Amino acid sequence: MSFEVLAEGLRFPEGPIAMPDGSVILVEIARGTLSRVWNGRVEVVCDLGGGPNGAALGPDGAVYVANNGGGGIPSGALPAVQGGIDRVDLSTGKGERLYDKVGGNPLSAPNDLVFDSEGGFWFTDFGRATGRTRHLSGVYYARPDGSKAEEISFGGTGYNGVGLSPDERTVYAAETYTGRLIAFDLAGPGQVVKGGRGGRMVGAAPGRAMFDSLAVQADGGICIASIAAGITTMTPAGAIQQTPLPDRMVTNICFGGPDRREALITMSGGGRLIRMRWPKPGLKLNFSA
16 A cells, blocks of 8 residues: 655654644653654654653543653653653643542553543553563543543553443553453443453464554444554454555554545554555544544
């Protein structure tokens, strides 16, 4: 497939957001910033520090960022700080920390987040390795005003991308190291069906690919950025289709344009943001353009 390069020289881009004015907001993990791509230019919106990883527009028009705290690949050049969930006011460029612990337990390396129609958001914590010790991974649900965050599932292996099905009855989490897509069936906002806190496997990455972040199509297909394998599109039943791309570190995808068939993809190995025509329209995210 052909594509257009919107920006290059980015320092490990992730978390793209298609904005109403045609710009794209994303994070640069190795730079520690929330940045805006506009007509080939890159402008810093907020210097968050740590390792800003996933980003999403919230119901108040602010951008919410899952910050992994830095200190590891690819943000090893930055000093490690406490990971958490940050909020950035786009009108002022001011960032603030909303959560750095849940239920008294410190967050380790928050990775990605997605808002539901009620205004709450799901987020993943990837976990962090230190020497021979590795923190386990979890899935959480929180309110955007900083008032409440709950642990929904804990004990995963590198939960990374997160997304909601069109009917919001399923939340998907991609595991990086295992290359598995895990589904949690929901009884309501922030409520996993009884007995389902461990989730269920939808499917696995092809070959030895690893899963990164994801986006959902309007038809319910899940498009997962796959390390060494481009984009893996998986149906809720586990059928797979591959879209190869010329970068081993394809890390994220989102949809924009009037028909939501413009795929905005971060190719982090080469520091590029690209745009390509996608076969099917993406799901319109809550509170998005």
